[in-house]
Each structure stands twice: as structure tokens, then as C-alpha cells.
Amino acid sequence: xxxxxxxxxxxxxxxILGFPNETGKTFEGYEKTVRFVLxxxxxxxxxxxxxxxxxxxxxxxxxxxxxxxxxxKEVPCIIEKVDTFFVFYTSLGPLKAVEKSSVLKxxxxxxxxxxGSERNVVFDLAAYDVNGPYLYYREKVDSKRxxxxxxxxxxxxxxxxxxxxxxxxxLSKREKxxxxxxxxxxxxxxxxxxxRAYTYxxxxxxxxxxxxxxxxxxxxxxxxxGFALPFFYGAGPAVVYCSINASIKPKMGATDPQDADFVTxxxxxxxxxxxxxxxxxxxxxxxAIPALAVGxxxxxxxAQ
Numbered sequence: 001x002x003x004x005x006x007x008x009x010x011x012x013x014x015x016i017l018g019f020p021n022e023t024g025k026t027f028e029g030y031e032k033t034v035r036f037v038l039x040x041x042x043x044x045x046x047x048x049x050x051x052x053x054x055x056x057x058x059x060x061x062x063x064x065x066x067x068x069x070x071x072x073k074e075v076p077c078i079i080e081k082v083d084t085f086f087v088f089y090t091s092l093g094p095l096k097a098v099e100k101s102s103v104l105k106x107x108x109x110x111x112x113x114x115x116g117s118e119r120n121v122v123f124d125l126a127a128y129d130v131n132g133p134y135l136y137y138r139e140k141v142d143s144k145r146x147x148x149x150x151x152x153x154x155x156x157x158x159x160x161x162x163x164x165x166x167x168x169x170x171l172s173k174r175e176k177x178x179x180x181x182x183x184x185x186x187x188x189x190x191x192x193x194x195x196r197a198y199t200y201x202x203x204x205x206x207x208x209x210x211x212x213x214x215x216x217x218x219x220x221x222x223x224x225x226g227f228a229l230p231f232f233y234g235a236g237p238a239v240v241y242c243s244i245n246a247s248i249k250p251k252m253g254a255t256d257p258q259d260a261d262f263v264t265x266x267x268x269x270x271x272x273x274x275x276x277x278x279x280x281x282x283x284x285x286x287x288a289i290p291a292l293a294v295g296x297x298x299x300x301x302x303a304q
Contacts, residue, residue: 064092064108064122064138066155070179070187070195072202072275076138078109078122079154082176087148092122092138100135100164107161111137125157130167149188152179152199194267200259201252201271208254209276211283217241218287226295234296238288246281249273 067075067087077089098111098119105112111119119137127136159171179195182188190198221237229236252272255263262268 064124068152069150070152070199072199072206079156086145088145091141091144093141095127095136097134097136100133103135103164148178153177197262197265197267198271200262201268202275204255204259205272205275209279211280214245214280214283215287218284219291222288222291223295226292227299242284245284250276
């Protein structure tokens with residue numbers, strides 16, 4: 001009875017699969033064949049997926065990349081390679097503008113003009129204004145090699161072809177952290193996340209902090225010293241003012257929306273205030289030096 005049930009099950013299985021049921025051996029052979037075919041199909045599907053992903057990567061060509069220094073300075077460039085010790089990249093020149101009306105199509109490293117010509121330049125996404133009349137780009141300058149440990153990270157950016165008045169950009173950003181903690185070296189004593197917050201704070205100050213009173217104070221003390229004091233003592237008031245101004249760290253001011261998650265972080269705040277302090281001194285000096293010269297010239301002119 002049990003053998004009949006087993007035979008019946010075998011017969012039903014073979015009928016459903018459409019295989020001859022002469023022997024169990026024949027069925028096993030067909031079963032192996034089906035498994036082989038299925039494995040081949042699975043491998044083909046996997047390869048097609050890999051090819052599709054590779055194709056999607058190619059269609060998104062590399063655009064302007066960003067190197068972020070430990071002090072928060074952003075360096076626009078085209079990153080070529082990063083190895084254990086160095087970063088290899090192509091530096092870019094200053095921003096230049098072209099009217100949107102003269103451009104047919106935008107690719108990451110080329111502008112196609114309506115007249116049929118091409119400009120082999122790097123489109124600047126950071127300066128792109130959807131509603132403005134201009135497009136901004138940078139020209140490639142030269143290849144450079146820098147110590148990677150001067151940088152916190154490098155961000156590679158890619159996007160599809162754009163039209164001049166397109167208001168939506170589909171882009172891809174990939175950040176690679178170059179910083180590594182080293183407790184034996186004071187410059188690298190922070191952890192990666194602590195250094196990230198500190199670097200972002202300095203970057204935010206570079207972008208947003210302004211100190212007009214530092215410039216005004218430098219101009220006032222510089223002009224006063226140059227005009228009212230003898231030549232060898234003329235710089236005295238400006239030097240004293242700049243020294244006092246440098247000793248005072250300003251409070252954190254305006255920040256970028258992208259830094260919202262860091263504004264209460266102590267390392268972010270310290271980085272912001274440190275960079276703001278440097279900017280105050282810079283503004284004071286830039287105001288004092290020309291004002292000192294003007295003061296001296298004015299005094300000499302009146303004395304004649």
C-alpha cells in the first residue's frame with residue numbers, strides 16, 4: 001500500500017512537470033537540467049543589473065569636486081586620484097559667467113553653445129542660479145599633488161546633462177574622509193566626528209561671518225597714526241588696536257542651513273569662533289594698512 005502511494009506521487013509529479021515517468025533516474029536528470037538552466041538565468045540577470053548600474057554611473061559624468069581643508073576652506077577642483085599620502089587633482093580658475101541664452105546644453109565639463117562651438121570648462125553647480133540670466137563655470141588650470149593630511153575630506157560630484165533653464169538637477173555626491181586621528185600629533189588629536197564638526201564650523205564662519213567694525217577700527221587707527229604721529233610711530237595705534245581685536249573671540253553668528261545639526265556642537269562652535277577671530281584680525285589689518293598710507297600722504301600734503 002505504501003509503495004503504491006509513493007508511485008502515485010511520483011506519477012503526479014512527473015505529469016505536472018511534463019517529464020516521462022519511465023524511471024526515477026530519468027526524472028532526476030531532468031531536474032538537474034532545470035536547476036542548471038535556472039542558475040544560468042539568475043547569473044544573466046545579475047550581470048544585466050551590474051551593466052545597468054555601470055551605465056547609469058557613466059551617464060552621470062564627473063563635475064566640479066570639492067576638497068575641504070582642515071581649516072574649513074573649500075578648494076574647487078577635479079580630483080584625479082587619492083593614495084596613502086597624496087591627493088592628485090586639477091586646479092580650477094576663478095568663476096566666469098556666460099549668458100544662458102547663448103548656451104544650448106550643459107555637461108559637467110563642457111558647455112555646448114548655440115553657434116555649434118564647445119567650451120571645455122567645468123560647470124559650477126554651487127553658483128548655479130535657476131532664475132538668473134547667467135551660467136557660471138571655471139577653467140582648468142594645472143595638475144597638482146598635495147599632502148592628503150591637510151584635508152578633511154574630498155567630495156566628488158556628478159550629474160546628468162542639463163538645459164540652461166532647467167530648474168531640477170539630479171546629482172550624485174560622494175564624500176571620502178581623508179582625515180585620520182593620531183593621538184600623538186596635536187593637529188590630529190580629534191576623532192573623525194569631532195574634526196568634522198570643528199571643520200564645518202570654520203567653513204561656516206568663512207561663508208557667513210562678517211565684521212565691519214573691525215575694518216572700520218583698522219581704518220580709523222591707521223589713518224590717525226599716519227596723520228597725527230611721526231613717521232616711525234604712525235603704525236602704533238593700528239598695531240595696538242589689531243592686537244586687542246585679535247585677543248577677543250567673537251560669538252557664533254549666522255550659519256548655513258546645512259549645518260543645522262551642528263550648531264549646538266561644542267567643536268562646531270569652537271571652530272566657528274576660531275575662524276571668526278582670524279577673519280576679524282584680517283579685516284583689521286586690511287583696513288589699517290591702506291589707511292595708514294593715506295594718513296601719511298595727507299599729512300605730507302598739508303605740510304607743504
